[in-house]
């Protein structure tokens with residue numbers, strides 16, 4: 001099975017970026033003797049049309065060179081339906097194109113050892129093609145389906161119909177352009193750190209290597225308020241206009257007063273089932289990073305920040 005190098009171009013005014021992309025195209029086509037496809041920025045490119053068609057024609061593995069972190073870059077391509085192995089490299093993470101090429105060579109990806117150059121960079125047999133399409137800036141979530149557990153919290157949470165279920169009942173990004181530019185809210189509530197916004201300043205939200213977005217107490221409270229779902233730990237349900245508890249103990253899962261009644265047949269603190277984002281051994285109300293013996297109900301500050309977050313979200317509607 002062959003390997004194709006896809007270079008996602010920045011379309012920047014900075015000539016150094018374009019130069020890096022061009023040098024990478026030559027390095028991969030000459031030294032590794034791989035076909036190279038220069039494409040528009042994969043995140044901003046339209047889903048339909050020539051770009052999508054060209055990607056669909058790729059048969060085999062892909063080395064993806066882009067200006068995005070590797071994890072979101074890979075999942076943008078998978079969202080387009082590409083199935084083969086993908087090695088994603090962030091061009092910006094390397095000092096120069098040679099270093100980026102060396103990272104590929106050392107990876108041993110798809111059993112394609114890089115070879116020494118055998119011909120001049122301007123030799124006529126370089127297999128480098130380019131797709132050029134008009135771009136408009138876009139902003140939408142990218143879902144890492146290897147982490148997603150299909151809990152559907154993002155689907156319930158989003159006010160704008162960005163998410164839908166596919167034919168297999170799995171959550172996917174159906175209407176990306178409904179997403180509100182600058183809003184990363186659903187990435188904050190995903191229990192698995194599966195939702196990324198590749199252009200966000202926060203490294204965890206942008207899916208940077210070694211970073212994972214996990215919901216904090218504020219984000220979880222925002223989820224229960226937004227969706228009006230009963231808290232699986234204390235059973236409390238948010239009611240519109242209800243004032244949040246000030247300065248007293250609150251449920252660490254939903255932020256409601258700790259004394260809220262549990263649903264019938266369920267004792268306070270008991271979850272109706274382990275939530276999808278829980279790791280084995282993690283108790284239902286336990287936040288990521290919280291030790292198993294730690295009580296899920298701890299005093300915390302009143303939710304003034306939460307108020308403004310929710311208000312902001314409602315205003316965007």
Ligand code: SF4
Pocket residue numbers: 143147148149150151152153154155171189190191192193194195
């Ligand atoms: S909230 Fe996260 S884990 Fe749950 S369905 Fe959405 S992407 Fe998947």
Ligand code: SF4
Pocket residue numbers: 141157158159160162163178179180183184185186187
């Ligand atoms: S960021 Fe906001 S608008 Fe965009 S998909 Fe997530 S919840 Fe919906």
